[in-house]
Amino acid sequence: MADLTPGIISRTTGTDLVKRGLADMLKGGVIMDVVDPAQAKIAEDAGAVAVMALERVPSDIRRDGGVARMSDPEMIQGIQEVVSIPVMAKARIGHIAEAQILQALQVDYIDESEVLTPADEAHHIDKWAFDVPFVCGATNLGEALRRISEGACMIRSKGEAGTGNVVEAVRHLRSILGDIRKITTADQAELFDWAKRLQAPLPLVQEIAETGTLPVPMFCAGGIATPADASLVMQLGAQAVFVGSGIFKSSDPALMAKAIVEATANYLDPDILAKVSRGLGDAMPGLEIGTLETKLSERGW
């Protein structure tokens, strides 16, 4: 071996940099909802950067009703065994114990998710207390900043999960990124008013004014069903996409998964988008937002 100086001073885990850093590494990728090891394998084969393990995809949760909870640890471990990419899992909003269980299972990211039935109607999880990083949904900038102040290391715009309808995702992305753009042109006095109106901590608002971006990566979820949808939200400013029901409720999941991966990586290239959009079979059946009995995106405070 060469002359090297092994110079470890100390090794620190669970830091902000380490937790946000994994989100940075997922940028430009597709995170896919999977309900069993076979689906996880299909997702990894297609080029997913991570999988989200859950009991039922959002469209089935919507159809079945009842209380949606954290997945069975056995199922999560089954998925961890078959793939080498990061495995995420969902905890109910405010459900500290579910999050503790997911951390004990060593999932790579915990999604404190409105897709599951909330466990607390006022409080989200104190995410600073965990070494495993959290992603949280947001419909607007205030919600995003409240989640970041609670320790979220990645934000995903919520969209409306399980609908195959991208319109809500677009609305939420435009709201969050539009307000960020406005804040960058506000003067110091106006920032106080922004913090008040957003119900968000002033230091985070001031940080956005200075940097022009959220302090954590910003991904998009909820309603993405085609390669073109993925390109759309990336063009609007999402840094990666979550696809839930859109893959495994389509007629050819492996093909759809691969096409969405290619479209996300090449979101600015219409020639590639045209090529990968051909012959995919049926996308998942979509729902009109006005007909929904439950809007999942309204969960979260």
Next chain:
Amino acid sequence: MALPRIGVLALQGAVDLHIHALERLGVESVEVRRTEDLARVDGLVLPGGESSTISKLLVINELFEPLAERLNEGMPAFGTCAGMIMLASEILDGRDDQLSFGAIDISVRRNAFGRQIDSFETDLSVIGLPESPVHAVFIRAPVVERVGPGVEILAAVEEGRPVACRQGNVLVTSFHPELSPDLRLHELFIKGMAG
């Protein structure tokens, strides 16, 4: 001498962080997604990300062969984390279909430190950067398990396992210099581009 123009492989991963790092050094950078982008660069950064995804996208975008050719011809390259895996001659614990360029003669084990909960920060002594340790961020990081002749080990973790190596003008790290404000490894790469 004019500053080189550096490409950043922009198929997936923390592309923006490397571009910011290069910007702060005053170096012009180009996002590389297609073969024609390659013609415009003097060297390439392969960023952190998901190596199995990047491998697939290299094939899909028909970039693997032309990039392999450029690397064979001696194009300087800097790979961090997934980028190190891509540049290695052998991948351990990779997917069966996962490709690498063999631009540096090392065997790299993927996810060698465990899952995200085991990701860590530490201070490392790096050969060639004597002023102070480098603050290194390891995220689901790989480690080097074998180095071939001609490969220089620049840093190792306490078990003596190499986490930064160099062979000619190819530099690799298990960790992510792009996540820290310390730009010395990027500088080391640019200085070493002449070989």
